[in-house]
Amino acid sequence: xxxxxxxxxxxxxxxxxxxxxxxxxxxxxxxxxxxxxxxxxxxxxxxxxxxxxxxxxxxxxxxxxxxxxxxxxxxxxxxxxxxxxxxxxxxxxxxxxxxxxxxxxxxxxxxxxxxxxx
Numbered sequence: 001x002x003x004x005x006x007x008x009x010x011x012x013x014x015x016x017x018x019x020x021x022x023x024x025x026x027x028x029x030x031x032x033x034x035x036x037x038x039x040x041x042x043x044x045x046x047x048x049x050x051x052x053x054x055x056x057x058x059x060x061x062x063x064x065x066x067x068x069x070x071x072x073x074x075x076x077x078x079x080x081x082x083x084x085x086x087x088x089x090x091x092x093x094x095x096x097x098x099x100x101x102x103x104x105x106x107x108x109x110x111x112x113x114x115x116x117x118x
Contacts, residue, residue: 061096068099072110082113 021035028038066076097108
């Protein structure tokens with residue numbers, strides 16, 4: 001039986017990696033071995049970045065809620081505690097949206113939180 005060379009499979013594999021490395025600088029987009037390392041690292045970083053994005057947004061929401069709560073005479077922790085006592089189930093994303101776009105609505109929540117704490 002005749003021997004089959006692996007050239008087609010190797011070329012397909014190389015082209016798949018080089019396509020992912022398109023736009024990288026220098027040898028990272030031209031040479032397979034170096035491109036493979038760059039792509040592996042980039043895919044790892046992108047996976048980690050998707051997790052990091054969730055943490056960053058939560059941090060941003062908490063900062064916005066804290067700033068708005070302090071304008072209404074409360075700290076972030078006291079505000080959240082007061083909402084919990086008042087049984088207001090609203091996530092931080094929505095509270096931050098209220099803090100930025102609806103100051104009056106947020107002020108009402110702050111007053112409610114104050115009344116439940118005292």
